[in-house]
Amino acid sequence: MDLFPLWLSLQVSFVATVFTLAVGVPVAWALGRRTFAGRDLLAALVVTPLVLPPTVLGYYLLVLVGRRGPVGRVLDSVGIELAFTWKGAVLAACVGSIPLLIRAAQAGFETVDRRLEAAARTLGRSEWSVFWSVTLPLAWRSVLAGAVLAFCRAFGDFGITLMVAGSIPGRTQTLPLAIYDHVQANRMPEANMLALVAAGLVIALLLGIGRLVRLRY
Amino acid sequence: MRVRLVILAVVVVLGGALVGSPAAAAPGSAPPILTIFAASDLAFAFRDLIPRFESAAGVKVTLVLGSTGNLAKQIEHGAPADVFFAANQTFVDDLVAKGAVIAETRALYAQGRIVLATARTAGSKLTALTQLRDPRIRRVAIANPAHAPYGRAAEEALRSAGIWDAVRPKLVYGENIRQALQFMESGAAEAGILALSIADAPAVEWVPIDPARHERLDQAVAVVRRSPRPELGVAFIQFVNGPEGRVIMKRYGFLLPGEF
Numbered sequence: 001m002d003l004f005p006l007w008l009s010l011q012v013s014f015v016a017t018v019f020t021l022a023v024g025v026p027v028a029w030a031l032g033r034r035t036f037a038g039r040d041l042l043a044a045l046v047v048t049p050l051v052l053p054p055t056v057l058g059y060y061l062l063v064l065v066g067r068r069g070p071v072g073r074v075l076d077s078v079g080i081e082l083a084f085t086w087k088g089a090v091l092a093a094c095v096g097s098i099p100l101l102i103r104a105a106q107a108g109f110e111t112v113d114r115r116l117e118a119a120a121r122t123l124g125r126s127e128w129s130v131f132w133s134v135t136l137p138l139a140w141r142s143v144l145a146g147a148v149l150a151f152c153r154a155f156g157d158f159g160i161t162l163m164v165a166g167s168i169p170g171r172t173q174t175l176p177l178a179i180y181d182h183v184q185a186n187r188m189p190e191a192n193m194l195a196l197v198a199a200g201l202v203i204a205l206l207l208g209i210g211r212l213v214r215l216r217y
Numbered sequence: 218m219r220v221r222l223v224i225l226a227v228v229v230v231l232g233g234a235l236v237g238s239p240a241a242a243a244p245g246s247a248p249p250i251l252t253i254f255a256a257s258d259l260a261f262a263f264r265d266l267i268p269r270f271e272s273a274a275g276v277k278v279t280l281v282l283g284s285t286g287n288l289a290k291q292i293e294h295g296a297p298a299d300v301f302f303a304a305n306q307t308f309v310d311d312l313v314a315k316g317a318v319i320a321e322t323r324a325l326y327a328q329g330r331i332v333l334a335t336a337r338t339a340g341s342k343l344t345a346l347t348q349l350r351d352p353r354i355r356r357v358a359i360a361n362p363a364h365a366p367y368g369r370a371a372e373e374a375l376r377s378a379g380i381w382d383a384v385r386p387k388l389v390y391g392e393n394i395r396q397a398l399q400f401m402e403s404g405a406a407e408a409g410i411l412a413l414s415i416a417d418a419p420a421v422e423w424v425p426i427d428p429a430r431h432e433r434l435d436q437a438v439a440v441v442r443r444s445p446r447p448e449l450g451v452a453f454i455q456f457v458n459g460p461e462g463r464v465i466m467k468r469y470g471f472l473l474p475g476e477f
Contacts, residue, residue: 059290067295067443084296166296168252168281181282184395185260186402186418 001190004170005178006198012086012174013154016093020150023094024101025143029131031102032109047099054159058092061164065091082164089165089172093154100153101146108142109135144213148206155202250277251449252297256304256436257282257395258329258367258412262469269465270456276449284393286364292441293317299444300453304329304394304412305366306437318439319447326457327471329434330413331370332423334398339407342422346378346430349408354387358400358409361390366434368394371410373431413470433477
């Protein structure tokens with residue numbers, strides 16, 4: 001049985017989760033800690049990927065990063081190709097999962113006692129240092145919970161990935177796409193097996209993380 | 218401290234995933250790979266045909282099946298296909314006009330037929346389109362007429378039989394014709410209008426639909442302009458249209474160039 005889709009999906013969702021953290025945590029912090037013009041608009045914008053149908057989202061991403069798209073052309077000139085590569089699947093997974101991370105992390109940052117941060121500042125800590133030594137350590141469970149949700153969403157993405165990365169066996173066919181393909185071809189044993197292996201693996205992974213950090217879902 | 222440890226752990230795992238990644242593995246000295254985007258009515262015929270081409274040409278073929286409309290859209294946006302087999306020539310002509318496929322390589326390779334299919338679990342075989350109105354037929358599977366040529370042909374046939382409005386509430390749309398068959402195989406639909414080329418499945422029985430009831434399903438193929446190995450794509454098209462390919466295509470119910 002071909003397990004390539006499983007490895008690809010794991011790889012894509014790991015990489016996507018890291019990018020999602022890198023982009024999402026600062027946004028969540030800004031939303032939870034700062035007041036600025038357009039804050040509410042930004043808060044609404046970050047959840048649009050949850051609202052739009054995935055295939056619609058995927059199509060617009062494809063238009064954007066495809067070879068004819070504005071972003072695609074720029075990336076192409078520096079030799080990066082996103083559409084129909086595994087990196088495109090990462091992009092798809094990031095877009096689909098970032099709202100979950102931002103929402104969870106934002107809630108975490110909002111519950112951190114501002115007086116503790118203020119105390120750190122009176123002790124001469126820079127904003128950067130306050131974030132790393134006070135805010136994040138107090139909010140990290142929410143951030144991690146968001147990251148876990150984001151990982152799961154990334155792992156399961158179907159529609160966005162189908163449009164942006166295609167469903168090319170051995171290259172961009174992630175696990176959900178492979179299962180869909182098996183079902184279409186009426187290869188039910190293969191579909192069931194992949195679904196079972198995937199579910200088992202992800203549950204084991206989540207339990208492992210939970211044990212590691214004593215986090216309850 | 219703990220936060221940094223977790224971050225470190227993530228980076229290590231990520232690094233491992235990247236290094237040991239299947240996607241990072243270079244093709245190396247393996248045989249060249251030919252990526253074929255094909256309308257899903259070719260699913261069964263190409264399953265027979267491709268292994269023969271692989272051993273004849275020393276190539277490895279990756280087959281991506283889907284609805285003609287979606288595949289065409291993806292090729293337009295730069296999908297790494299080498300050859301595109303459409304279920305209807307208009308999609309290929311459209312891509313020729315957009316410069317996405319090589320005009321000189323465009324060729325007809327088959328003419329498709331549609332059939333009225335009945336799931337074996339649904340009782341006696343339907344023999345005429347008008348029987349789709351029968352109450353025992355609760356769901357009728359067709360491909361999506363909006364972007365799948367076989368779905369469009371199914372709609373035309375239903376309209377020409379004068380039962381489009383009566384059958385419409387029963388219709389379920391597959392994203393492509395293979396999914397329409399799957400709806401019948403899973404028992405979700407009692408009847409369907411399928412491509413003849415995929416209708417020989419154990420779960421269904423069928424009767425042909427008069428081709429005069431729909432626009433001709435002239436199916437065309439072309440090599441994608443971006444293909445780094447257009448000569449391989451041309452070789453595959455010649456194989457399909459050659460003596461060995463024609464025998465197989467005929468077996469799956471296609472009319473062949475020169476016959477229509």
